[in-house]
Each structure stands twice: as structure tokens, then as C-alpha cells.
Amino acid sequence: MLSAKMEDYLKAIYRLERDGTPPVATSTIADTLDVAPPTATSMVETLADRELVEREKYKGVTLTPEGETVALEVIRHHRLLETFLTEELGYDWSEVHEEAEILEHHISEEFERRVAAALDNPDVDPHGDPIPSDTLDPIDDIPASALADYGEGRRLLVARVRDRDPEELTYLDGAGIRPGVELVVEEVAPIGMVTVRLDSGETVALPDHIADAVQVRSPEDAADEVSEA
Amino acid sequence: MLSAKMEDYLKAIYRLERDGTPPVATSTIADTLDVAPPTATSMVETLADRELVEREKYKGVTLTPEGETVALEVIRHHRLLETFLTEELGYDWSEVHEEAEILEHHISEEFERRVAAALDNPDVDPHGDPIPSDTLDPIDDIPASALADYGEGRRLLVARVRDRDPEELTYLDGAGIRPGVELVVEEVAPIGMVTVRLDSGETVALPDHIADAVQVRSPEDAADEVSEA
């Protein structure tokens, strides 16, 4: 059996592999999980012994297929829980992350199945992130980029919202910016500010660090994909 | 903060205090939690340092008010979870215990509040055990005794069913014996067998060890209490 800690390390490595280019450096893992570098070294050593990561000393690690499966399992738990807490227990969109971060390690497979069934097997969580299937096949991320990347004047669909910082989420939620919403970029100010107009007609100004949390795509692409499926 | 282990020890001590006469012996705790005696000794020492139990060396321990509050908190979590899993996720009556045994230590106070609200603040769990209030006031147990204690011929109300062994629960559930059901004791055989008749007319024979799991009371007493409240 794997400890909650090991699961968190694998999940972190999974995410870091996606973000950057593998292998993932020990110090990056240490930063992400807020532990001292030797702690990360020692943990990746155990993960390597368990064949959950491939490790090259002084270089870093990459997940093995088994390691990736574990990561996907934990992510599935996490996102199903976030969806469940939001839909069934009335949690606020911004407060589910912390709870899911813990429970993801403690629910049984039975619980996972029943929650998935109760939610009618959802494939995205409340933040717009894809939920791994019960067979834990590799996810292909929905292609989307930061709000400012499309330039001004484009009509865009909010694909997902990064769930790292609850404050950001509360702000965005209050402003009416959620996955599924469409908006137009009015202005990308060089000062570090993006202004968008919602369908309600309202105009919202977002400081860069918050705008970065909003991942958008073109509505046409989204429509194409639906017709494919 | 208290670890999951410490919470389990406090919950066990709470239950053992109810069952027998305090103080609770170290070896009893060790047996209950399935650890070696020195393990229990060392843990009750830490609990005493934290002032969660009163300890007299070579005698045993009793919960302090703070320790009792922690125990009640964990029991509240456990029983709310059991109720929730049964009512909202369609768990079988007999399979909720194990899941609740783990999750009880990991849900937040927010989760507790929301689950309680979703269930409309229940005061008994699916096995008929009382759920501590959110203020964690001491519970007064619903008075009830083992099936055989009333003698033959009495009409009785099933108050609760001990949730220790899932096999027993499955058997009893299959036989239609659940909290709230009324039945008549047909025969208490000296061989170690109790036969009861349900309202459906069906007769069920129960070996002693299973009959002991069924806690009953007189229907009149139950009615009295309802009118009091």
C-alpha cells in the first residue's frame, strides 16, 4: 500500500511533468510540496525502489507507467470529490480544493464508484479540469491558453480556472467568470491588466496574476470537439 | 492537532468505559485496537501528557472531559458518515462501518456541518446508535438489552444492532431484522439459539452470538419517550 505522502509526491511529479519538461528536478518537487530538498531526495529514492518513478541521480525523476496510474487514480479521486462537494453538498466553488486534497487519499474504491455514479460519471470537475476515467487511461488535456494570449477583440470560452488559490477563485466566481462562460477580451493593458466583457454586458478588469488563472479557447474549437464525440 | 491514531485510542477508551467499569486497563485497550501491550502503554502516556486521559500507573485510564469531547466528536463523524453513506450513496447497511472508520478522522468541520444539514440533522445512525449533537454534549444511551433477556413471548422493538461484524449485519438485514422493526421472541433454546417471529409472520432462528448483536426494548417505553420529547 502507498501512503498519503507518496501519493502526493506522485501527483506533484505528474503535474510538474505536464508543466515543464521531464525529468522533474528534486528541488522543484521540494518547492511544490513545501519540504526541504533532502526530504524530496529521500522520498524519490523510495519511489524509485518501488518502481513508481525512473530516477537518474542528480538529474531528476519521471513517472513510470505504474506511477502515472497512481497519480491518475489520486487525481480522479480529487476531481470527483470536488465535483461531489460542489454539486451534492453545496460547497462553494472556491472551498472544495482543500477538502479534496485530504480526502482523495482516504476514500475507498467503493466510495469512488458510488460518487461517480451519483454524479452520473462526470468528465470535468467544477474548475473545468478533466476527470480521469475509471480505467485511468492517460488524459489528453483540453487545449486552452491564458486569457491574454489571444489578443484583444476575440470572443472566447472559459475552459477552466486554475484552482490553486482560493482567493482568486472567489474573486473570479464573484465576477461571473466560470468554466463554460463566454466573454470578449476588451483590452490587454501593458500595465499588467486584462479587461473582459461578459455576455451580461458587464466589464471586468483582471490583474495579470488573476488573468493567468483563466484558461480559454475558441468557442468554435469546442463545438468541433463535441460533434466529433 | 491529534493524529488519527490518538483519536482511535480515545474512541476505544470511551466505549470501554461504557461497557465496563472505569478505569480502563491498558491490556483491554491493546486488545481492542489490536496492538501489543507496550504500544498501548506508550500511547496512554502521551494521551495523559496531553491531558486527554487521567492515568494511574498499573491501574488504567479514564477520559478527562476534553478526552471525552474528542471521542464524541469522532463518534459524531463516524455515525454521520454511516448515515450519509447509507442514505445518500446507497451503501449497503452492512458495509458502511469500515469506510466511516477511516473517513471519521479526515473530514473537516465544514464537511460535518454540511452532511448533517443534508441529512436534516439525524439523531440516530443506520444501526440505531445515537449521534452526538454538534455541541458534543454527553450522550445518554437509549436503554436496551440483548434479545434473550426479556424471556419468551414478549413483543419487542429493535432499538439497535451492534455494528462490529459485517457478516452478522448482512445476516440480520437479510432476515429483516433492523432498528425500528418489531418482533416477538418465540423461544429461547438452552442450546444457544433464539427464535423470533416477525410481523411478516416469518420465523427466524438466531444463534446466540448473533442474537446478542440485537438490542431490543419494549415498544411502550419507546412511545413514552417520544411523547416526552
Place this chain on the structure above:
DNA sequence: CTTTTCAATTAGATTAGTCTAAATCAGCGT
């Protein structure tokens, strides 16, 4: 008032996960 018995504690070791401080290695800049 001894002796015996066995529960309880002490002693000492183990594992997981963490830390700080010290040593070392890889890769860049000259």
C-alpha cells in the same frame, strides 16, 4: 507475611517521514 503469578512497564530496536548541516557533483564561464 511470604510467595507466586501475570499484567504492566521499561528497555531497546525499527520504520516512515522529516529536518539541518556538511559534503559532493554537474555544468558553466573563463
Place this chain on the structure above:
DNA sequence: ACGCTGATTTAGACTAATCTAATTGAAAAG
């Protein structure tokens, strides 16, 4: 090619929870 620098690993220590083996103590039996 050489050495500097910073990332990485090693060394050594700590805490929580557990174990086995040895010791001690309390309380019953004689």
C-alpha cells in the same frame, strides 16, 4: 581544461507509532 557555484545528495538526528524481550510491581494465594 579548471575552477566556481548552486543544486543535489549524504550524514546524522528527531518524532510518532509500533514491535519483542526483559523487568518490575500489585494483588491473590498460601
